[in-house]
Amino acid sequence: MQREQGVVVDPDGEVTVCCGATEGLNLALMALIDPGDRVLIFEPFYENYIPNLATAGGCPVFVTLEPPAWTLHPEVLLPIFEQGLKAVIINTPANPTGKVWTMAELQLLADLCDRFGVYIITDEIYEYILYGGTHHSILKIPAMRERAIVVNGFSKTFCVTGWRLGYTIANPELTAAMRRIHDFLTICAPTPLQHAAVMAMDFGEAYFARLAADYQRKRDILFPVLERIGLSPVLPQGAYYIWTDSAVLAPESNAAAFRLAQEAKVAAVPGNCFSDPGRAAVSGLRFCFAKKDTTLQAAAENLLRLA
Ligand SMILES: Cc1ncc(COP(=O)(O)O)c(C=O)c1O
Structure with missing residues (x-):
């Protein structure tokens, strides 16, 4: 601190x-x-x-x-x-x-x-x-x-x-x-x-800089793919998740997440998990990019087949 x-x-x-x-x-x-x-x-x-x-x-x-x-x-x-x-x-x-x-x-x-x-x-x-x-x-x-x-x-x-x-x-x-x-x-x-x-805690500046750089590289593997398939992703300024819209996949986020899992073998968390439980239908998906580059590349290939 x-x-x-x-x-x-x-x-x-x-x-x-x-x-x-x-x-x-x-x-x-x-x-x-x-x-x-x-x-x-x-x-x-x-x-x-x-x-x-x-x-x-x-x-x-x-x-x-x-x-x-x-x-x-x-x-x-x-x-x-x-x-x-x-x-x-x-x-x-x-x-x-x-x-x-x-x-x-x-x-x-x-x-x-x-x-x-x-x-x-x-x-x-x-x-x-x-x-x-x-x-x-x-x-x-x-x-x-x-x-x-x-x-x-x-x-x-x-x-x-x-x-x-x-x-x-x-x-x-x-x-x-x-x-x-x-x-x-x-x-x-x-x-x-x-x-x-x-x-x-004493690893030093280089460790912390590499941590952020590694996640930025991973973000930049996944982000353009989500753009290409029409999910309108929001570029994150921090953390290791990308928030997207889900309307092009299904009217409601659970159905969109199921569709992605079934058709692309990619699991995203439906937006309703992050919203007021009292709300009826929610749009949105959360993709986590804290994964190996090879896993992200495999996910990208599968997702692009949906485009
Ligand atoms: C925003 C946020 N807070 C807290 C946690 C939990 O952290 P911890 O592993 O230290 O319990 C997480 C884990 O995903 C998180 O995303």
């Missing part, structure tokens, strides 16, 4: 190492949310947020961002804050959209959170997987030191999703609340793996 964002945090009082960002998110929600509390979630969202919030008894309130720019509209946000919120969840760089929140967008949200006394949970797990832009942590905004819980982890940065290593950063009061839950939930993340992660 200090090296990348220039934000000094106290490792003893403000950092909690846990079993993946998944545990971190659950700790944040269990510590903050009482049954019935309203939590703002931007749609399309990372699908875990809904079951995680349900476990804590919270109620999601959705704001839909539209492709291709995924722009934030302040006039939509204000009434939602006025109606009462306990927290907001954001994810930057984002799964499934690839959106990287700008400092201006973070500031807009931070101002609203400050004004209405709302907490903000930011999931920053793809911080190093960027294609040109800059990752800003919400903790760069001084007022957010009181109101933000940052959730992060090693799964994506060091390609070790199975290790289950993550962490939260929050002020000492919020950290104490989360640690109380963490202690009874998992006690600790595996110690040997924590030692390995400490070494990995």
Whole structure:
């Protein structure tokens, strides 16, 4: 946090190492949310947020961002804050959209959170997987030191999703609340793996640059193919997914995903997995390009036969 964002945090009082960002998110929600509390979630969202919030008894309130720019509209946000919120969840760089929140967008949200006394949970797990832009942590905004819980982890940065290593950063009061839950939930993340992660954090600039360059190459194998077959993909600025439309395949995303699996042997996640479960028909597909180049090339050949 200090090296990348220039934000000094106290490792003893403000950092909690846990079993993946998944545990971190659950700790944040269990510590903050009482049954019935309203939590703002931007749609399309990372699908875990809904079951995680349900476990804590919270109620999601959705704001839909539209492709291709995924722009934030302040006039939509204000009434939602006025109606009462306990927290907001954001994810930057984002799964499934690839959106990287700008400092201006973070500031807009931070101002609203400050004004209405709302907490903000930011999931920053793809911080190093960027294609040109800059990752800003919400903790760069001084007022957010009181109101933000940052959730992060090693799964994506060091390609070790199975290790289950993550962490939260929050002020000492919020950290104490989360640690109380963490202690009874998992006690600790595996110690040997924590030692390995400490070494990995010092891999140096070249490692992080190569990580992003490798994913950019993979993105650039898949993206033009999705364009060619008429799916109108949105070029991701970060993370390792491409969001597309699905209307040319089928009127609804589940049917589109089934068609792709059957006809091209390519599995994409249907857009409805990332949307308000109350919405009827959703368009959209999410393609993951965190695959071997040879796998992506084979997928490209199959997809192009659909063109
Ligand atoms: C946005 C986002 N947050 C959190 C996670 C889970 O991370 P972890 O493996 O650290 O639990 C994922 C994994 O796909 C993700 O995409």
